[in-house]
Amino acid sequence: MDKKVITLTVNGESHRLEVEARTHLADVLRDELALTGTHIGCEHGVCGACTIRVDGAITRACLLLAVQAEGAMIETIEGLSETGEIRDLQDAFRNRNALQCGYCTPAMLITAQDLLLHNPTPDRATIRDHISGNYCRCTGYQAIVDAVDTVAKARQAAGERP
Amino acid sequence: MTDPLSPLDRPNSYIGRTVPRPNLERLVEGRGTYVSDMTLPRMGHVVFVRSPYAHARILEIDTSVAKQAAGVIAVVTGAELVEQCSPWVGVLSHLKGLKSAPQHAMAVDRVCWQGEAVCAVVANSRAQAEDAAEQVQVRYEELEPVTDMRTALEPHIPVIHPELGDNLAFERSLDAGEVDKAFAEADAVAEAEFVFGRHTGVTLEARAVLADWNPGERRLTVYQGTQAPHMMQNIFAKHLALEEAQVRVVCKDVGGSFGIKVHVYADEMATAALSKRLKRPVKFVADRIESFVTDIHARDHVCKGRIAVKQDGTITAFAIDDLTGIGPYSMYPRTSAIEANQVVNLVGGPYQARNYRARARVVFQNKNVMCQYRAVGHPIACSVTEGLVDLAARAIGMDPLVIRSKNLIRDDAYPTDSPSGLKFEALSHHASLAKLKQMMDYDGLRAEQKRLRQQGIYRGIGIASFIEVTNPSAAFYGVGGARISSQDGVSVRMDATGAIIVQTSLTEQGQGSEALTAQVVASALGVALEKVRVILGDTDNTPYGGGTWASRGAGIGGEAAWQAGKALRMNILKVAGTILQTVPELLDIDQGVVVDKATGRERIGLDEVARITYFRPDTLPADFQAELLATRHYVPRQYPFAFTNGIQASWLEVDTETGFVTLLNHWCVEDCGTIINPQLVDEQIRGGVVQGLGAALFEHCRYDERGQLTNGTMADYLVPMASEMPDIEVGHVVSPTLESELGAKGAGEAGTAGAAAAVANAVNDALDPFDVTITEIPLTPSVILKALGQRSG
Ligand code: FES
Ligand code: FES
Numbered sequence: 001m002d003k004k005v006i007t008l009t010v011n012g013e014s015h016r017l018e019v020e021a022r023t024h025l026a027d028v029l030r031d032e033l034a035l036t037g038t039h040i041g042c043e044h045g046v047c048g049a050c051t052i053r054v055d056g057a058i059t060r061a062c063l064l065l066a067v068q069a070e071g072a073m074i075e076t077i078e079g080l081s082e083t084g085e086i087r088d089l090q091d092a093f094r095n096r097n098a099l100q101c102g103y104c105t106p107a108m109l110i111t112a113q114d115l116l117l118h119n120p121t122p123d124r125a126t127i128r129d130h131i132s133g134n135y136c137r138c139t140g141y142q143a144i145v146d147a148v149d150t151v152a153k154a155r156q157a158a159g160e161r162p
Numbered sequence: 163m164t165d166p167l168s169p170l171d172r173p174n175s176y177i178g179r180t181v182p183r184p185n186l187e188r189l190v191e192g193r194g195t196y197v198s199d200m201t202l203p204r205m206g207h208v209v210f211v212r213s214p215y216a217h218a219r220i221l222e223i224d225t226s227v228a229k230q231a232a233g234v235i236a237v238v239t240g241a242e243l244v245e246q247c248s249p250w251v252g253v254l255s256h257l258k259g260l261k262s263a264p265q266h267a268m269a270v271d272r273v274c275w276q277g278e279a280v281c282a283v284v285a286n287s288r289a290q291a292e293d294a295a296e297q298v299q300v301r302y303e304e305l306e307p308v309t310d311m312r313t314a315l316e317p318h319i320p321v322i323h324p325e326l327g328d329n330l331a332f333e334r335s336l337d338a339g340e341v342d343k344a345f346a347e348a349d350a351v352a353e354a355e356f357v358f359g360r361h362t363g364v365t366l367e368a369r370a371v372l373a374d375w376n377p378g379e380r381r382l383t384v385y386q387g388t389q390a391p392h393m394m395q396n397i398f399a400k401h402l403a404l405e406e407a408q409v410r411v412v413c414k415d416v417g418g419s420f421g422i423k424v425h426v427y428a429d430e431m432a433t434a435a436l437s438k439r440l441k442r443p444v445k446f447v448a449d450r451i452e453s454f455v456t457d458i459h460a461r462d463h464v465c466k467g468r469i470a471v472k473q474d475g476t477i478t479a480f481a482i483d484d485l486t487g488i489g490p491y492s493m494y495p496r497t498s499a500i501e502a503n504q505v506v507n508l509v510g511g512p513y514q515a516r517n518y519r520a521r522a523r524v525v526f527q528n529k530n531v532m533c534q535y536r537a538v539g540h541p542i543a544c545s546v547t548e549g550l551v552d553l554a555a556r557a558i559g560m561d562p563l564v565i566r567s568k569n570l571i572r573d574d575a576y577p578t579d580s581p582s583g584l585k586f587e588a589l590s591h592h593a594s595l596a597k598l599k600q601m602m603d604y605d606g607l608r609a610e611q612k613r614l615r616q617q618g619i620y621r622g623i624g625i626a627s628f629i630e631v632t633n634p635s636a637a638f639y640g641v642g643g644a645r646i647s648s649q650d651g652v653s654v655r656m657d658a659t660g661a662i663i664v665q666t667s668l669t670e671q672g673q674g675s676e677a678l679t680a681q682v683v684a685s686a687l688g689v690a691l692e693k694v695r696v697i698l699g700d701t702d703n704t705p706y707g708g709g710t711w712a713s714r715g716a717g718i719g720g721e722a723a724w725q726a727g728k729a730l731r732m733n734i735l736k737v738a739g740t741i742l743q744t745v746p747e748l749l750d751i752d753q754g755v756v757v758d759k760a761t762g763r764e765r766i767g768l769d770e771v772a773r774i775t776y777f778r779p780d781t782l783p784a785d786f787q788a789e790l791l792a793t794r795h796y797v798p799r800q801y802p803f804a805f806t807n808g809i810q811a812s813w814l815e816v817d818t819e820t821g822f823v824t825l826l827n828h829w830c831v832e833d834c835g836t837i838i839n840p841q842l843v844d845e846q847i848r849g850g851v852v853q854g855l856g857a858a859l860f861e862h863c864r865y866d867e868r869g870q871l872t873n874g875t876m877a878d879y880l881v882p883m884a885s886e887m888p889d890i891e892v893g894h895v896v897s898p899t900l901e902s903e904l905g906a907k908g909a910g911e912a913g914t915a916g917a918a919a920a921v922a923n924a925v926n927d928a929l930d931p932f933d934v935t936i937t938e939i940p941l942t943p944s945v946i947l948k949a950l951g952q953r954s955g
Pocket of ligand 2: 008098099100101105136137138139174417672
């Protein structure tokens with residue numbers, strides 16, 4: 001298989017990688033960069049487990065070929081944990097037991113943060129809608145909705161920009 | 163020593179407290195270690211060539227081209243792998259008459275379902291293995307598949323395993339009381355045929371295994387997402403011709419299990435056998451289509467039911483005839499007859515009626531294997547029972563809650579038993595029903611339903627009472643000859659700084675085993691939760707035990723943790739007593755400090771006790787040996803199972819134009835005895851309910867008549883997503899089991915047991931004005947429209 005050289009900025013670090021044209025970004029993150037917090041549940045764009053941020057927008061890493069991400073700024077759960085951007089969401093998930101096996105969780109957190117960045121005052125139905133592309137087999141979703149709701153209200157109360 | 167303090171009264175007890183699970187931080191940061199994340203030096207990736215046919219003879223496998231492909235380490239056929247891995251037969255001796263055929267790690271000369279592996283390709287990367295697998299040429303001669311379980315026993319249908327004589331794997335009949343008389347004397351008899359589609363677990367992390375045979379150590383280490391590591395240790399040893407001591411099973415983070423990951427899968431056995439053959443680590447991770455065609459499927463029943471009722475509402479008899487299709491083999495080692503057996507055991511279980519007749523037949527078919535998934539048999543038994551109770555209520559014009567309160571076993575009737583021989587220690591059907599009625603405002607909803615009907619809005623209320631098997635003793639598997647332990651063991655030790663290390667045979671797949679163990683041990687000892695670290699999921703480093711299945715973690719492993727914690731506390735107090743020159747009985751431990759029991763006065767810190775024990779034993783009397791490690795095991799003996807009970811209700815709306823169902827609210831009241839962590843119990847219930855709701859409305863493995871699965875992607879197989887699910891209100895009644903000191907029973911399956919029954923009853927209640935009864939799940943729009951259309955046409 002022919003390989004192509006690409007450059008990616010992942011969690012603030014620049015990487016020069018040789019990848020096959022057919023390799024999707026989730027595999028590159030997991031296998032080449034050992035960023036195993038990005039999970040794979042279906043590899044056909046349905047479960048949402050591979051959700052990451054590409055140039056600020058949430059994206060399914062299994063639906064993007066690595067070569068398509070050339071030059072992109074990529075953020076994964078490891079980076080968002082490091083910067084502290086989603087610390088409050090992580091705390092709320094833990095306190096509300098909004099994860100059981102935790103396999104959906106990194107993507108769920110990133111998706112929730114995306115909602116709160118665009119809509120700081122979502123109601124429960126809006127939260128449910130926004131995470132409806134992220135499958136969770138364990139929780140039944142209610143604890144996740146509660147956790148996101150708690151953080152939305154806390155951020156409002158703190159008067160922060162989200 | 164008898165302890166005057168109950169677990170709940172210990173100073174600063176964590177029993178009954180919501181505290182966050184200790185293992186969550188790494189998971190929210192994406193720092194978990196799931197098997198799919200793991201790599202080892204020289205690791206090969208295996209990809210399986212799988213049969214495209216449901217039933218076919220293998221004529222030839224040509225691996226020559228594949229073997230030359232880039233990165234390929236080995237290409238091994240099923241026939242070749244027989245050298246490393248012996249076949250198995252999924253039967254248990256207490257399921258009388260159960261039969262099955264030998265199953266191999268990969269098909270040898272014949273494939274029996276679409277997706278069965280025939281050849282393995284091991285390469286340096288998964289992509290290379292997939293490329294090479296496409297080069298494996300397999301010639302098949304297609305055979306007639308047996309797909310319809312309704313005709314599987316007819317004489318003109320081929321027998322899948324001719325040596326077995328027929329396609330009947332198992333049959334059980336039961337006749338209790340005077341069933342014919344009860345039906346003859348009934349004021350009304352209602353009957354229906356209940357149909358349950360096949361569905362599956364869809365764990366978000368697919369099955370994954372990494373096997374590492376090290377010829378230097380002559381040991382096999384298997385990293386596996388399994389619920390039962392000790393069971394797997396035995397199975398790997400047995401079929402790979404090793405001693406158990408040569409096998410270590412390690413279970414790190416697991417991306418969901420629900421009973422899917424408690425079975426022996428042929429491709430996982432093949433992976434371990436390949437590692438032994440190739441003398442290097444081999445990893446298998448199922449992709450999603452492989453999950454759909456090889457993870458065990460569940461349910462797939464057609465059950466005819468009848469109920470006899472008197473005009474005053476007294477239910478006098480139940481009768482069922484259940485048929486289920488299990489694929490071509492009974493699964494190993496738990497067998498595929500347990501679910502049908504459970505259906506026979508459980509139908510009518512919450513009710514007083516003593517007349518009960520049941521037959522269950524389990525048949526082979528050329529579809530994927532079928533076996534135990536969360537709530538095994540309960541959703542079938544509950545849907546049939548509760549569907550029949552609603553039909554009886556309708557036949558005599560009685561409110562569904564009223565007929566239940568007339569017939570549920572009285573709360574003061576315990577201990578008692580069921581016509582099928584189940585023993586009930588203490589259940590709380592009436593207290594649960596009363597609580598549910600109040601939580602949901604039953605009368606208010608009935609009024610709203612009536613008002614909305616006048617506007618052409620059809621809403622329904624569905625009620626489902628249930629009982630649940632938890633805390634299984636050896637009666638489940640052990641008596642049938644399976645080496646599946648029903649006891650659990652816990653070791654607790656204090657290290658040299660006073661910190662506590664716990665090793666338990668429970669496993670964790672997100673239920674909270676680690677948390678409940680830490681809470682119980684911290685309470686038993688009298689230390690802060692943060693001082694306790696729990697180790698689990700490793701056959702080399704935990705006591706021997708069953709693991710996590712059949713809602714046994716809190717009730718069995720929790721009790722073992724309690725007993726071990728208590729024993730260590732006594733051991734610590736003996737050391738402290740020696741140091742302080744007093745008797746241990748006058749001391750206790752509170753928040754990590756040895757105190758005078760009577761006054762609470764602080765005497766010596768655990769860190770100091772540890773320091774003296776480990777570094778200055780010379781200061782202790784010569785005839786005294788400190789033991790800062792205690793191990794205890796536990797298994798229930800008095801009752802084969804600790805039954806729990808509960809009741810669920812669904813409130814939903816049916817769009818009679820489109821057939822769509824909108825879930826508006828769902829309630830579950832359940833009684834799992836002592837609650838160790840209320841939040842974890844509630845979330846187990848909610849997660850379980852949603853799995854039941856998925857089965858009720860969406861989930862269905864659809865096969866065509868050639869045995870081809872037609873919806874093997876997540877776009878085609880629908881699972882519940884957040885926007886379709888309601889909030890779920892959970893309530894509790896607490897009837898502890900007196901068999902253990904903790905009094906905990908299981909809660910993991912209660913949600914799944916009754917959710918579909920509640921939804922089906924609610925749909926029928928909503929459609930009452932149209933005079934239709936639907937007894938089929940999933941209740942897809944087309945099922946509902948068809949029923950409505952048949953009525954008008
Ligand atoms: S793995 Fe990407 S959406 Fe499922
Ligand atoms: S916590 Fe297991 S899939 Fe969401």
